[in-house]
Amino acid sequence: MVTIEPTGATKRARSVPIRVAWGVLGTLLLVWDVFEAAKHAGWVIPAAVLGAALPELARLAGLGQAHEPGRLPPRAVPLYNLLHRPLPPFAIMVVFSFLGDSxxxxxxxxxxxxxxxxxxxxxxxxxxxxxxxDGSLR
Structure with missing residues (x-):
């Protein structure tokens, strides 16, 4: 089922338990993000801001390309999909958990x-x- 937003954007309806699970995970990660940024300060704060902005920067790849409202320009879709998969950021977290002396x-x-x-x-x-x-939500 696809719902239409007032702005013309479309969102795919997912099962409620899956969306709640993503919401709980996102909320816990957000609290942990703020804790880590406050605890370590320094370069951690800009790194956290850049990490939060990175997935949406893929939209810049479609600047100047015609597209329908609520859809991403087709040129930006591959980068957008790559940056919106959970495995790359999770891999960064795991790899860096084992690197460094402190x-x-x-x-x-x-x-x-x-x-x-x-x-x-x-x-x-x-x-x-x-x-x-085509830039629409799957």
Whole structure:
């Protein structure tokens, strides 16, 4: 089932338990993001902001290309889908968990991945996900 937003954007209706699970994960990650940024400060704060912005920067790949309201320009879809998969940020978190001599060495890249995963989880909780080749939600 597809619902139409007032702005013309479409969201795919997912089962309520799955969206709630994404919402719980996103909320926990958000709290953890804020905790890590406050605890470590320094480079962790810009890393967290960049991680939160990165998934949406894929939209810039479609600037200047015609598209229907609520759809992503087709040129931006592959990058958008890559940046909205949970595996890359999760892999960054896992890899950097085992690197470095102290928690301060890994805090910035770990928080970057965690912020990125937070955006994905909260987007999925709101019913957004990957895009079809024509830019519509799958």
């Amino acid at each position: 928690p301060d060495d890994i805090a910035a890249p770990f928080t970057f991945g965690m912020s990125w995963l937070t955006v994905i989880a909260l987007g999925r909780a709101l019913g957004y996900g990957l895009r079809a080749p």
